Amino acid sequence: CLLLQGATAILFAVFVRYNPETDAALWHWGNHSHADNEFYFRYPSFQDVHAMVFVGFGFLMAFLQRYGFGSVGFTFLLAAFALQWSTLVQGFLHSMHGGRIRVGVQSMVNADFCAAAVLISFGAVLGRTGPAQLLLMALLETVLFGINEFVLLSLLGVKDAGGSMTIHTFGAYFGLVLSRVLYRPQLEKSKHRQGSIYHSDLFAMIGTIFLWVFWPSFNSAPTVLGDGQHRTALNTYYSLTASTLGTFALSALVGERGRLDMVHIQNAALAGGVVVGTAGEMMLTPFGALAAGFLAGTVSTLGYKFFTPILEAKFKVQDTCGVHNLHGMPGVLGALLGVLVAGLATHEAYGEGLDSVFPLVAAGRRTTMSQAIYQLFGLLVTLTFASVGGGLGGLLLKLPFLGSPADSQCYEDQVYWEVPGEQEEEAQGPLRAEEPDSRA
Amino acid sequence: CLLLQGATAILFAVFVRYNPETDAALWHWGNHSHADNEFYFRYPSFQDVHAMVFVGFGFLMAFLQRYGFGSVGFTFLLAAFALQWSTLVQGFLHSMHGGRIRVGVQSMVNADFCAAAVLISFGAVLGRTGPAQLLLMALLETVLFGINEFVLLSLLGVKDAGGSMTIHTFGAYFGLVLSRVLYRPQLEKSKHRQGSIYHSDLFAMIGTIFLWVFWPSFNSAPTVLGDGQHRTALNTYYSLTASTLGTFALSALVGERGRLDMVHIQNAALAGGVVVGTAGEMMLTPFGALAAGFLAGTVSTLGYKFFTPILEAKFKVQDTCGVHNLHGMPGVLGALLGVLVAGLATHEAYGEGLDSVFPLVAAGRRTTMSQAIYQLFGLLVTLTFASVGGGLGGLLLKLPFLGSPADSQCYEDQVYWEVPGEQEEEAQGPLRAEEPDSRA
């Protein structure tokens, strides 16, 4: 960790500079009013994204009864690391000017997006990996995330503002393939700690609701200013309401005696934000957003109920947070929705706005159909990068000196954290007396 | 729920379209700069309102020891449903253009406001109603909310930006009358679950503080841009500080041995936001905001201490969250404050700004006195709509197939939720048996 920070700092010293909007010497008020400064149109969204990534993902994963410190703490560590490192990676790929990386509010948004992908992968292996493993995973994933995003957005001209492909599909399948390589057949030793308790579920709901309320800002943060940003926020908002209703309905339908399951509500209700990550910027129509969100919530809930057990039993993929249901399937659905909406785009529906949504189509260099095919190709590229990268990452993480927790110590904070046991003993006494057994 | 979502989706398909600021074909950059786009002046406030409604109301109601899932979960369900449905209702009433409802950031704010009213009513019957009942309540209330708001703002020309009348008074009395109709005389069977526990009170404080910090954005979100929005935020800010101080002072005065009561702090401290919902936009002066907030905090605290027991014993109105104290009385006070401040308005105090605050007065079509009378009339209309609607709603909710919980199962999550019981028993089982000792 110290070495990593040192190396990053040196790279920052050599390469990273303020961009013209953040540099006192480059920004000239004489020619501008405040209202020309893109900063003011991006910063409120950035802050929402930042809060959503750290509070949302951190607490969403805090549902485990004995892994709250790890969930929130390692989220904090990984995200902070990913922000620095992806500034470098994305800077090298995207924004080198005169041999320097120029940073500003847009690079901050992009770095937070990369952190989100890393946290999604973290969700797949939550509780079964140590901090050194996680940092190595973040290092590798940040590089691959940057390359994949560069290939899609810059080389292939694919549209993916909210990251159905680049963030959700990539993060989920990277984590799932990695989890497959790290498969632990003896995990039932830690089974009793794999569930939630009453209060840990409430902490997780803090994360859920943070993700839910700030998702419109997440999807719209990097779009073109103006109608694009407005439309993306609106589509995301409606899609999330529909995935929430769909999740409640399906959860009651498949639950025992009509009871709702907190796991579904905490996760599947958010699938509406994932599914419009690509198409939210396009002329999806409010009805399209509702339908997509409802479908995503439904598929996600059914995934938790029926597919996650199969995934573990048949495919030997352990998925602590169910990222396949929340990010994997809805991400792929979102990419396909993007293919569809791009293929159906017409000059009438977009008018002058075609230039900002599909610039290559507006410039006459592509038809809408070929744009759709590029979108589909982008999904395949993403799946390839994620699978190969996840496999590679899994092999790396098996290196013995990285300190993986024992099978009987998974989902347990005491391995890596000073847990306030003594005080708790005094205060809550009897609990501890029996604990050595359950922890042995 | 599925049927409702289907019906809503069809109505969206037929009627809902992007407004000119969100539509790629209608928005023309040629004629505009970003700074002409109202979106950028409204969106940060919208996000605050959105966070406040979902996090704030959800966690504020999580104070019950065994109803945290229901409080947060049903808030989530009801609010998501209300957002969709009120888009339709308010759209039909307010913003039909060429047979289409046009949606954008303002309709999102309005929908969140309607969700707030529904959640206030939910607070009155919290723990004593099932999800099917609640959805039916939300359906009915959304329609009546829309009609009442339309009558007040559009037909009567009443000013009520932050909704002292349309949101708080309406939501509270709708819920209270509904609760009266659903009165349960045998509720002492669930009495032992009606209180809080230590950690549930802390979760509720998350809600309280969210509501508190984002209330300036709530009251100012729909006002005219510029000085109106600025002034409303400022008045709300000062009013809330005063209601907080008033609440602490009164709570210590009426408490046993000067002890503070968490119920007062969680709720009455917020009354300052309610009381300036109407007058916050007007030239209330900072002193006026302080005085109003202090009065509201005081009245609300006294209400919790002395009036809530009478309400239940004499009037047979059960009020789980004390919405009468937080929203009912301060809402009526806020409406009356609006009458007063409107009646005292002068051309000198408002100058050119009179046109944006009281357009009918500025146009010479009303005197300030007649505006004040219209404000008062608006309060009476709201109380009528709320009472009749709440009564009607109560009768509907008594329909037997809606699945109301038994008297002995109120305030209990297990009726509707899979509660992580086994794990809890394992982990915390032994703890409970000895608890009386460690606390003695």
Place this chain on the structure above:
Amino acid sequence: CLLLQGATAILFAVFVRYNPETDAALWHWGNHSHADNEFYFRYPSFQDVHAMVFVGFGFLMAFLQRYGFGSVGFTFLLAAFALQWSTLVQGFLHSMHGGRIRVGVQSMVNADFCAAAVLISFGAVLGRTGPAQLLLMALLETVLFGINEFVLLSLLGVKDAGGSMTIHTFGAYFGLVLSRVLYRPQLEKSKHRQGSIYHSDLFAMIGTIFLWVFWPSFNSAPTVLGDGQHRTALNTYYSLTASTLGTFALSALVGERGRLDMVHIQNAALAGGVVVGTAGEMMLTPFGALAAGFLAGTVSTLGYKFFTPILEAKFKVQDTCGVHNLHGMPGVLGALLGVLVAGLATHEAYGEGLDSVFPLVAAGRRTTMSQAIYQLFGLLVTLTFASVGGGLGGLLLKLPFLGSPADSQCYEDQVYWEVPGEQEEEAQGPLRAEEPDSRA
């Protein structure tokens, strides 16, 4: 409390008026567009600051096992009081125009800053003081904060946008000296309540992450618009990532068997925000921000491990939250960093922007070296004000009628709050025994 509120209200009535941007009669749309209204460039940051102060500080201090109500509740009380009172104090010093204090979004930001300083001091004496003592402390500290800030910013021309000196150094040493005067030698009687429990640590992490994500807005809220605000946010963002990585690394290094300590993560990870409070506005460079943040995180973690015990044993300073490590040392470091960066400033690096960052240097009235000396002098003035004020405050707080808690009752909510003990016993004791029934 009532008397204070009454006195404040009268002062508001006499002195406080809307500023031209909030006053209907003073604001003229004819000459302005929305984009000329500074409100829209400041308000999103203000809301972030407001959320950070109330949620962040309140929950950060909720780590104590039996003082959650006091931490969150008294934060609420003190901050609300400080907002009102510092509007008056700062108004008298800074913004009197025609005998009136003019308020608007900038005065709201400034009042929140003063509340932050008061909450830092509260952190030093958390759990060992009663509400009357705390209100008196807030009253005194608000006055001294205002005077100190006025001397630094207005008389000495010192730059300190994010308040390394005026907020963090001042608040920390005021609180620590006050704590020294109130030293309790018999405190081991309350030792068993001085630690955290599992869930209280998670509540504290809510505070930590809120402070972390919104700190860029905090430091940049009062800077000049444009590149200054953008650069400050960016520097703070990078500094915080580095302090987080440094804290994790050091915490594992100094921990038993490499275990991480929640106290370090909750606190030291935030030191990066404190350390760039002065220099964040300057041309610190992204590398400079990383290095400063890393240093601050390291020093702060080592402070918790090694210096806090010495502070209590040798210097008789009890410091509940470790404000010396989070605010004291990083604040002084931040002030010194400001001295360094100001001294190294060149006309080439700042270009035209020199005028907004160092106006006196740009006007030729100071050299960068003399600006650096003024910065250093500002630190000494702050330390003097804080120490003398804290000493005076400690003597005042010893007045017997203020109701200090007994040594055996420190860190205990039951002294000042109705704690839901009875209900808990009733509800959870028997509940568990019977649970199998109610679940059958």
